[in-house]
Amino acid sequence: MPYIFALLSVVASILLAFIMGIPIVSEFGLAFFHYEYFILGLVSSIGYYYLIFRRDRSFTKKHLIVGLIIGALSLIIIMTTQYIVLKNMFGNSILTNQYLRIFRMELLLFLLGSIMIPLFVRVGQTKCKRCNKGFFIEDLLYKVKDGYGEETKNLIRLAANKKEAELKSYIKERRITTGYSTRKTNSARSVYLLTCTNCQTQYIASKKHREINDEVSKQTYKVITELDLDQKLTM
Secondary structure, three states: HHHHHHHHHHHHHHHHHHHOOOOOOOOOOOOOOOHHHHHHHHHHHHHHHHHHHHHHHHOOHHHHHHHHHHHHHHHHHHHHHHHHHHHHHHHHOOOHHHHHHOHHHHHHHHHHHHHHHHHHHHHHHOOOOOOOOOOOEEEEEEOOOOHHHHHHHHHHHHHOOHHHHHHHHHHHHHHHOOOOOOOOOOOOOEEEEEEOOOOOEEEEEEOOOOOOOOOOOOOEEEEEEEEEEOOOOOO
């Protein structure tokens, strides 16, 4: 299924290239705009990345390499078509090595666009210090306005008991009483379940909300407890 989406993205990128009118010809000669190649590269792998992120909610180096290969395939088709068009327009005055030299910046921007989505996502993710390979996927458990200290004690106690059912019941209860929403609410902290994409280590952590007009504090995780259950906690 990911490769079907990848093929659709390649086709979409090629169609977009023709819609954009590449090569662009003005009265002053050829005028190519770098951002177009970046957008084409972005489109060339967006379907593949969308399906992977929807399934895994994270990207690995393998996904990045596959996306680069997909982008390179689109690039070869587009640039070859463009070369043929230019060859027909200007004849033998345009040589292959000259063509590649003129458009080397466009080639790089196209390939950069094809891997920009996983790079952007990974920059915003927290790396797991235990395995030093995976990144944490966050799941919002609930939001807290008051009584954060008591919440912390309860979560640590339930995690230490290693009883998944009791922990789930407590989280569901807190969702009802404190609110469970991705929308902005009048709460001081949010409690998250963090799961490493590589070693599957899980933590319950909190994130303090940035105060209005507060440019000093940042939204950072504070680990409440590490989970050591018989099976991975899912909510």
